[in-house]
Amino acid sequence: MVDSSQITLRPASPRDAVDIAALWHRGWIDGHLGHVPEALHAHRRLVDFQQRVPPRIPTTTVATVGQEIVGFVTVRDDELEQLYVAASARGGGVAAALLRHGEKVIAARYSKAWLAVAVGNARARRFYAREGWSDAAALDYPAETAAGPVLLPCRRYEKVVR
Numbered sequence: 489m490v491d492s493s494q495i496t497l498r499p500a501s502p503r504d505a506v507d508i509a510a511l512w513h514r515g516w517i518d519g520h521l522g523h524v525p526e527a528l529h530a531h532r533r534l535v536d537f538q539q540r541v542p543p544r545i546p547t548t549t550v551a552t553v554g555q556e557i558v559g560f561v562t563v564r565d566d567e568l569e570q571l572y573v574a575a576s577a578r579g580g581g582v583a584a585a586l587l588r589h590g591e592k593v594i595a596a597r598y599s600k601a602w603l604a605v606a607v608g609n610a611r612a613r614r615f616y617a618r619e620g621w622s623d624a625a626a627l628d629y630p631a632e633t634a635a636g637p638v639l640l641p642c643r644r645y646e647k648v649v650r
């Protein structure tokens with residue numbers, strides 16, 4: 489398990505794109521398979537994540553242990569948009585460090601942050617609740633795909649960040 493003293497956070501760079509996409513792809517499978525409409529599966533191949541990463545690099549922060557990227561967070565306005573931690577680094581404080589960083593970025597411009605989590609993603613929902621986020625409402629989240637949005641049954645979580 490990762491010790492929190494080993495974790496470093498830094499802004500993502502274009503050189504990280506391949507590693508972020510691989511981590512995102514594997515984490516998406518862990519958190520979403522069985523919990524999202526079948527229509528989304530065809531749009532969540534590794535190549536899809538490879539296309540989705542580059543536009544997000546300027547708003548992505550990665551967590552590293554040594555040279556290895558073990559997680560990342562992306563923020564879009566007041567939305568904590570993506571939070572993913574490698575399976576080998578889960579349960580060790582990486583997710584909390586990334587989440588708190590994302591909250592701080594949002595707090596610079598907004599008083600309340602929000603995120604969408606798939607209804608069946610029990611581990612993520614437990615994690616957000618532990619970190620002080622409230623389950624605020626049902627939300628059909630327009631998940632981005634190359635063929636247009638696919639509506640994903642989610643819960644909207646919120647947190648006052650300042």
Ligand SMILES: CC(C)(COP(=O)(O)OP(=O)(O)OC[C@H]1O[C@@H](n2cnc3c(N)ncnc32)[C@H](O)[C@@H]1OP(=O)(O)O)[C@@H](O)C(=O)NCCC(=O)NCCS
Pocket residue numbers: 515516518519520571572573574577578579580581582583584604605606609610611612614615618
């Ligand atoms: C969501 C994620 C970032 C959380 O990070 P993490 O390191 O796994 O989080 P933690 O282990 O600190 O906390 C998870 C909590 O869920 C609990 N948990 C573990 N497996 C669980 C399960 N199958 N069902 C319900 N709760 C579960 C843990 O016990 C822990 O709760 P506790 O602190 O009360 O014991 C990480 O699991 C992940 O990257 N998942 C895949 C991608 C994903 O789903 N991202 C979020 C998209 S919104």
